[in-house]
Amino acid sequence: MKRVILCGAALAVALGACAQQNATAVKYAKYITVENAKKHLTVVASDEMEGRETGKPGADRAAKYLAGEYQKLGLLPANKGSYFLDVPLSVTSFSVNSMTVNGAKLTQGKDFSVLGGSGVKTINVQEVVFVGYGSEAELKDISVEGKAVLVITEPKPGAEAPARGAFNRVAVALMAKKAALVLGVGKVNPIIANNGRMTLKSATPRPIADRAPILMVSNTVADNLLKASGKNYEQLKAAPAVQTVKASVEAAYATTTTDAKAVDIVAMIPGSDPKLKEEVLVFSAHYDHIGMEPEGTPGDRINNGADDDGSGTVGILEIATAFMKAKKDGKGPRRTVLFLGNVGEEKGLLGSEYYSQNPVFPMANTITDLNIDMIGRRDPAHKDSPDYCYLIGSDKLSTTLHKISENANNTYTKLAVDYKYNDPKDPERIYYRSDHYNFAKHNVPIVFYFDGVHEDYHRVSDEVSKIDFPLLVKRTQLVFYTGWELANRDERPVVDVTNDMPANRN
Structure with missing residues (x-):
């Protein structure tokens, strides 16, 4: 009887700690707001950014704006005192x-x-x-x-x-x-x-x-x-x-x-746990887009890219806001967290490829990449559906990561998760089409968050006015909750799955 009582007491303590951890996560997730997301996206996807094409002045302006916002929040520059990682390019x-x-x-x-x-x-x-x-x-x-x-x-x-x-x-x-x-x-x-x-x-x-x-x-x-x-x-x-x-x-x-040059954005929050701070969790999103239509094109020439991928870009900025609020309250992440703004995604995943070859933190120490590419809209298949999100890749390398991802959604956001694009036979081959792929090919577990292909994809009509900001926030919070668990749990996700995707994207 005494042993049962002790076990029961231990269980109660564990459950209490779990509930406290959940309450803490919920507290800081509330700093991810429609107001802030709209404020940042209105700048990132403005005409002034000229479609943020890699190697062009608009992308450079966007990079400087985002680095400035990370600096205001108090994140540290991750590349030898700089928020930028030069990406050398040839055209x-x-x-x-x-x-x-x-x-x-x-x-x-x-x-x-x-x-x-x-x-x-x-x-x-x-x-x-x-x-x-x-x-x-x-x-x-x-x-x-x-x-x-x-x-x-x-x-x-x-x-x-x-x-x-x-x-x-x-x-x-x-x-x-x-x-x-x-x-x-x-x-x-x-x-x-x-x-x-x-x-x-x-x-x-x-x-x-x-x-x-x-x-x-x-x-x-x-x-x-x-x-x-x-x-x-x-x-x-x-x-x-x-x-x-x-x-x-x-x-x-x-x-x-x-020759041309562009930059990845690298901003970090150092880990607080001496035993875990050498391990790194990455939140990534590409901030580039496809630029402007050629001179002579009638009407609007600027591809603003509000959803692709302005939505993901402000998503990781909002997640950084939530983590920094926690840090200032003495509840900073146990592991180091890197916020990676990739350039050149629209040119062939170039920024993330360069980062994976020249990482500011060793890839062996990188526990997971949570990548966001388009989370601000609904696709035709979900026009009349409950709030949803496509998730891709969570189960491709790690059963641990997949369970964490599922638990985060079931506990907090309760989105309708759609795994359509997770099928190795899916003809769209979405798994290969965003920056997480350059982590996965190095055996780093990943989750990719995506809203699907809608009618304004890669068109000048991908405007801020069409963004569903409450849904963008809810999806961002799902990424935050998943990342909160990954940044603070005792063990990193185990790589224990033989990836069932074809070996390359060709």
């Missing part, structure tokens, strides 16, 4: 600098638009091969090496529109046959946009391969290319037959590589 751009057909000078945006290519070269060809629609039969026995090739890009009369990328596949086949220039006939884009491909800067850059330019040309240009045949483009299109036509085509193209 590779391809351009067709001049082009003439039968002596007539062409104008980009009017006569042709550039779809692809690489290398540095000036070409002068005297024949154009008309290949109709570029079907397998039409391409089977032709020789196009060193020649320009003209392709119909619209569907055949009476046929359904071809699958997206059909012309790209024809172009690839023609490049394999060593065509000098691939010309599709279709609508020329009057907007000239060539921001280039951005990558992490390498100490040993790869040589630039020579790939034939792929262009879209107007019907007028096609007529000029084909005039030696005695027929115009529309006549040949009506009864397409593969044929070679005499035509003079000159073009000069070039690939240039320039």
Whole structure:
């Protein structure tokens, strides 16, 4: 009987401690508010930030604003006295600098638009091969090496529109046959946009391969290319037959590589427990977005990115506010907490990739990454549903983390958790499409919080006015509660699961 009484007493003490811990978490979660979230998001997603494109002034302004807010809260700079971690980048751009057909000078945006290519070269060809629609039969026995090739890009009369990328596949086949220039006939884009491909800067850059330019040309240009045949483009299109036509085509193209620099934001709260402070919990969100539409685009040109990922960016700022309130009351996190604002996510997860290769804290000491990317809206599947959140990855590496995540929601926020995108067979492959992936591939357990793809995704209409701030706050509080447990529990999550996701995102 005495033993039972002692066990009961111990249980009562444990339950009391648990209840006290829960009450403390609830107290500080209340510092995550609609008012603060709206205040910060109105700045982060303002027109002044010009869409926060990596490497552009708007992203730099956003980074400085966020670092300033972390400093005001009292967080410490995590990178040798700086809130910024430089991310060295390279931008590779391809351009067709001049082009003439039968002596007539062409104008980009009017006569042709550039779809692809690489290398540095000036070409002068005297024949154009008309290949109709570029079907397998039409391409089977032709020789196009060193020649320009003209392709119909619209569907055949009476046929359904071809699958997206059909012309790209024809172009690839023609490049394999060593065509000098691939010309599709279709609508020329009057907007000239060539921001280039951005990558992490390498100490040993790869040589630039020579790939034939792929262009879209107007019907007028096609007529000029084909005039030696005695027929115009529309006549040949009506009864397409593969044929070679005499035509003079000159073009000069070039690939240039320039350096660029952007920054990740790194702000920290040191751990209070001497035994645990070397371990690090990361809250991450990318603050970059896709920038502005090219000059000449009618209407609003600024992609404000209020949801993607302004919502996650202010979410981790709000979580930092809650943790700092606790710290000032003597209840700071036992483990060190890092707030990581990633740049370059929209360019291919570049900022988080660089961080994972050059971490300010060892990846071996990083216990979990809680990553937020879009938490301010509802997707079409949940328009009339209760408050929800997609969770991805919580069970991929650690059963402990998954249990903590589930318990946090069941105890506090009670959101309808949707694991649709957690399925390895899901065609959207969301698991690979945000910054948590660069932690998971280093065997760091992760949870990714996401609201789904809505009608304003990557559009200029992703505005602050459309954000559901109470839902943003509730989702942020779920992340906070999960992080509170991770930052303060005795044991870090055990990595005990063989990840069932495909090995890479390709």
